[in-house]
Amino acid sequence: MDTLLDFIEKVVGAKNILRGEDVRARPADWITKEPCLALALVRPASADQLSQVMALCYEADQPVVTHGGLTGLVRGAVAASNELVISLERMTExxxxxxxxxxxxxxxxxxxxxxxxxxxxxxxxxxxxxxxxxxxxxxxxxxxxxxxxxxxxxxxxxxxxxxxxxxxxxxxxxxxxxxxxxxxxxxxxxxxxxxxxxxxxxxxxxxxxxxxQQSASQTALVACDSFESLVGLLQHMRQTLGGELGAFEVMWRSYYALLTKESGRHNAPLDTDAPFYVLIESLGNDQAETAQRFEQAITSAFEKELLSDAVVANSDTQRDRLWAIREDIEGLSELIAPRFVFDISLPIVDMDTYVNELEVSVRKIWPDAKVVVFGHLGDGNLHVSISTGDSNEETRIKIESLVYKPLQEIGGSISAEHGIGLKKKDHLSISRNPGEIALMMRLKEAMDPKGLLNRGKVLPNKN
Amino acid sequence: MDTLLDFIEKVVGAKNILRGEDVRARPADWITKEPCLALALVRPASADQLSQVMALCYEADQPVVTHGGLTGLVRGAVAASNELVISLERMTExxxxxxxxxxxxxxxxxxxxxxxxxxxxxxxxxxxxxxxxxxxxxxxxxxxxxxxxxxxxxxxxxxxxxxxxxxxxxxxxxxxxxxxxxxxxxxxxxxxxxxxxxxxxxxxxxxxxxxxQQSASQTALVACDSFESLVGLLQHMRQTLGGELGAFEVMWRSYYALLTKESGRHNAPLDTDAPFYVLIESLGNDQAETAQRFEQAITSAFEKELLSDAVVANSDTQRDRLWAIREDIEGLSELIAPRFVFDISLPIVDMDTYVNELEVSVRKIWPDAKVVVFGHLGDGNLHVSISTGDSNEETRIKIESLVYKPLQEIGGSISAEHGIGLKKKDHLSISRNPGEIALMMRLKEAMDPKGLLNRGKVLPNKN
Missing domain, CATH: 3.30.465.10 (Uridine Diphospho-n-acetylenolpyruvylglucosamine Reductase; domain 3)
Known part of the structure; x- marks a missing residue:
């Protein structure tokens, strides 16, 4: 194996191929912080250098894993001890x-x-x-x-x-x-x-x-009394704000109440007794005009009873405070550790039933379990956190089954935005049928016949 | 060969496989109206029927061409006499x-x-x-x-x-x-x-x-004194109208003057002495608000000297009259027949020089040639018509070379929206490099190893 690394060293220079402890000192995953186990880490300066490195790897049947910022959530950048890491950290121009x-x-x-x-x-x-x-x-x-x-x-x-x-x-x-x-x-x-x-x-x-650039923005937190009015509100905002609707982030009460009143981490700008809360933002070019449109949109939503309460941010500080509730994933992690986290998408019409039934099925096994939900409603994307009090493998398998099985019936996706990586690989068939997976494997075979690129990730292993 | 068609007939029924004169009675191309030469035309009722038809074709190495509405412009649906046409005309649910x-x-x-x-x-x-x-x-x-x-x-x-x-x-x-x-x-x-x-x-x-739905709209025709101000105007409209900018269609004077004053086909809402004319449209939800924004955007463009003259449509009839100038491709065809037509894209910064140099290079050979240009400026897409008075093959080849060669240097595309089909196949390498074409062929090989689907279109022939 040394011969290959020596050849690679000639391409990138000694400083740009790390081995042994220098590799171990690097994390393989930003969540677990486990050490990188790769054979070596190579830092090409250009596509031309990388091309030479890959030609050598191809000849030697050497599998590689590419590293960017390592902020992924599905273990897509984890390298085994027989793999070479290609880091693009020098290609920052x-x-x-x-x-x-x-x-x-x-x-x-x-x-x-x-x-x-x-x-x-x-x-x-x-x-x-x-x-x-x-x-x-x-x-x-x-x-x-x-x-x-x-x-x-x-x-x-x-x-x-x-x-x-x-x-x-x-x-x-x-x-x-x-x-x-x-x-x-x-x-x-x-x-x-x-x-x-x-x-x-x-x-x-x-x-x-x-x-x-969008120089003007308006932000509100609103409460909704039912899922029906929540969906009506989304349609209303799309219609009235048109191209200016910049965010429509929904927090189920489970999330909003936990991060505010229950934990005291944030002041609650609205009471915590509504089933749904939405952070709505519009983005425009003229502050006065954007503000006026936004106010009209909120007022008419009130009149149509699409929302039951609302607070509009009237300063950047207030805006930041509203967003801080939605973005306090660190707080969520602390409050319900250990937790299992999911990034799913499903048709909006199915969401309410899906979440309700998930809560029932989880609590049937773990009566005190916490099911906390928030997400990008307009995109059909929910982030679901489930905490049963333990994090062992058996629990994980059961929880995954409770989350994923109903998704399959609905035609939802096990990954809206995080990808598959290693973590969700065994569940790919929940969201994609055998014909789709066969076609993906045909593509992979055509593009990477030796299976050198991020081997064993995303797709089922070839037999 | 009859055996294959008999098997296919069993799948789709006798009424849904056309042969001989019934095929010849169909056009192969909506521009030339030449008869369809295919071996037969098959009209499956479902994906399931089509699946059975394709399985039979695959076994028999039978190439196929798919027909939709036949409105393409690059001879992508033309079938040879040894090819079978698959028409989706019954799948309209x-x-x-x-x-x-x-x-x-x-x-x-x-x-x-x-x-x-x-x-x-x-x-x-x-x-x-x-x-x-x-x-x-x-x-x-x-x-x-x-x-x-x-x-x-x-x-x-x-x-x-x-x-x-x-x-x-x-x-x-x-x-x-x-x-x-x-x-x-x-x-x-x-x-x-x-x-x-x-x-x-x-x-x-x-x-x-x-x-x-966007229930409100505003439309204007404006004149610009220079390409620089035209580009400034596009940026200004993008910035001020934001998500409401719905069209930014530019006509070079060559087009606008020809379709109005020179031919008398349309009244000229603005004088014909400016180098550029733009049809600008905004789409919103509130008629009063959309109109006010639009007027402000046009007024401030005037003040910044980004346009020299403007007419805003104040009725649907006026709007239709403005669009009629831009959309009178039939008129263009009649006025400068025969013509060679191109659908190119290139970076906006290069457009002015490109068009000027094209006119010079064309007129060097044909001093009386007409070069008529219009297009979707915001998309970087121009439609260029060139008329030299004849339509013979030699002229076509020369004109294609004059249009395409400078595009290659700029990194433009020989097809912005019409595709490649048969018509532009020999020029694909103008816009795509050998690495890209090799990868396309690798994909084609993986997906259609026998080369049965629209054989000989888009990509170079193998070998």
Whole structure:
């Protein structure tokens, strides 16, 4: 094996191939903080270096795992001791900026926040946003088709990418750096790689699409008396705010009451006796106009009895306080540790029944269990936390079954935005049928016949 | 060969397999109206029937061409005499409507306009729109990733599709009928088929995403004194109208003057001496508010000297008259017949120089040639018509070279929204590099190893 690493060292230089303790000193996963077990960690400076590294790996049948910011939630970047880690940490250049076309061309290792800031500097915005913005990288956002809090307005990472450069398993570089909004000249190859979690190719560069900046915003927290009115409220807000609706984040009472009154972590801006709470945000360009529209939308929702109570933020501080309740995942973790966490999507019409029945089925086994729910309602995406008081394997298997089985009947997804990785791999067939999985495996076989890229992740093992 | 057709007849019934003169009576192409030369035309009633038909074709190595509404512009549906046509004309059902999730589930043969009307009936809209709406089908829109006049606001057909059902070359059915906005459970297979022009699979059903209805609109025709101010105007409108900007259609003077003063086909709402004219439309929900915003946006553009003249439509009739100029492709065809037509995209910053240099290079050979340009500026998409007075093959080849060669240097596309089909196949390498084409061919090989689906279209022939 040393021969391969020696050849790789000649490509990237001695400083850029870590072995032994230097690898162990790196975490394999940001949640467990377990040490990285990989054979070695290689830090190419360019697609060209990576191409040479992959050509060597291909010849030696050496499997690899790609590392971005390591903020994933499905163990998609965990490497085994016979695997080589490719880290894109040296590929952090913002290569070019086109204010007229509204694009940024970047290397894959650039953190999301740096991209957001670069967009702001030319008076535009990069529309993907999520809590891990400071650490996660553009390459990782692409590989996992990241979601976050602006999907209702701007779509997922897939919608922010115009072009890609990818290194394939055999080391060949495919540069598909399209910078146009419309290009129907042959297959749109980028979509094959976006969301493939590093199993079909390694993204090295991207052309990103920017959006106009939104200088005005309005935020409210409202209470809803029933799921029916909650859905009516979503439709009402979509209709009245149109393109300005920027967030519609729902907290079930289980979440809202826990994070406010029950724990005292946050003041409760509204009483905790309603079944649903929604954080609504509009994004516009003119503060007075945006505020007026928003107020009208809230007032008319009141009149239609789509909401029972509301507080509108009248300062940035108030806005931040409202968001702090929704985003206090750290608090949630502390309050109901240990917990099992799920990221599911399902048709909105099925949500209320699904959550109610889940609570019943969980409490039938663990009468004191906590089922805490919040999510991006407009996207059909819920984050469900379940705490039974223990975290052992048997409980995990039972809970997963209670969460996933009804999803299969509804046609829901076991992963709305986090991906499959290793963690959900055994459950893929809940959300995808045998025909779909066979087609995915056919694609994987065509793109990576030796199975070198993120081996054993996402798809079932070949027999 | 008769044996295969007999077996197919048993699947679809005698009435649903046309042969001989019945096939010849059908057009192969809506522009040339030439007769369809195919061996036979098969009209399956369902994905199940199509699956059986394709399994028979696969066994017999029988190539097929799929027909939707036959409104394509790149000869993508033309069948040779040894090919079988699969027509989806009997698969026209709207299967289900979900007003809460905002989705429609339809068979692939449904015409676009029927889908638009079904969406309107539940108070929503289907956002794809183009001139051929009455004839083109959803399956064809998907296969070609159709564009049209609302791309600047809602994206292309790709952005309107949540799930697909596809019959593969070997007859297997892949049902990937996702109806959720977010689903990261494994590869997003639909994107492989969208825009693949019938070469990777035959789309039989789809889940379509709907948008809120926009009840208010405002339309203006404005004149710009320079390309610089035109680009400034686009940015200004994006910034001030935000999500309400619904169209930004530019006509070069060559187009606007020809269709108005020079031909007398339309009254000229503005003088014809400016180099650029733009049809701007905003879409909102409140007529008074939308009108006020629009007026402010136009007024402030005036003050910034981003436009030199403007007329705002104050009735539906006036609006229709403005759009009639932009959409009079029939008039254009008559006025400068014969003409060579191109559908290109390129970075906006390069457009002005590109068009100017194209005019110079064309007139160097044909001093009296007409170069007429209009397009979807915000999308980077131009439609270029060139008339030299003749339509012979030699001229065509020269003109194609003048149009495409500079595009290659800029990194533009030879097809923004029409696709490649047969017509542009030999030029694919202008817009896509050898690595990209090799990857496309690898995909084609994996999905359709016998090359039965729309053989010889889009990609170079093997060897």
């Amino acid at each position: 913002i290569e070019s900026v086109d204010p007229v076309g509204g694009t940024l061309t970047v290397q894959a290792g650039v953190p999301l926040q740096i991209v957001q800031e670069a967009a702001e500097q030319i008076g535009m915005q990069f529309a993907l946003d999520l809590g891990a913005r400071g650490s996660c990288t553009i390459g990782g956002n692409i590989a996992t088709n990241a979601g976050g809090i602006r999907v209702i307005r701007y779509g997922m990472m897939r919608d922010q990418v115009l072009g890609l450069e990818v290194v394939l398993a055999d080391g060949s570089v495919v540069s598909s750096m399209n910078n146009m909004l419309k290009n129907n000249a042959g297959y749109d190859l980028k979509h094959m790689f976006i969301g493939s979690e590093g199993t079909l190719g390694i993204v090295t560069r991207a052309v990103l699409k920017l959006q106009p | 709207i299967e289900s409507v979900d007003p809460v999730g905002g989705t429609l589930t339809v068979q692939a043969g449904v015409p676009l306009q029927i889908v638009q009307e079904a969406a309107e009936q539940i108070g929503m809209q289907f956002a794809l729109d183009l001139g051929a709406r009455g004839s083109c089908t959803i399956g064809g829109n998907i296969a070609t990733n159709a564009g049209g006049i609302r791309v600047i606001r809602y994206g292309m057909m790709r952005d309107q599709v949540l799930g697909l059902e596809v019959v593969l070359a070997d007859g297997s059915v892949v049902s990937s009928m996702n109806n959720m906005l977010k689903n990261n459970a494994g590869y997003d297979l639909k994107h492989m088929f969208i825009g693949s022009e019938g070469t990777l699979g035959i789309v039989t059903r789809a889940v379509l995403k709907l948008q809120p």
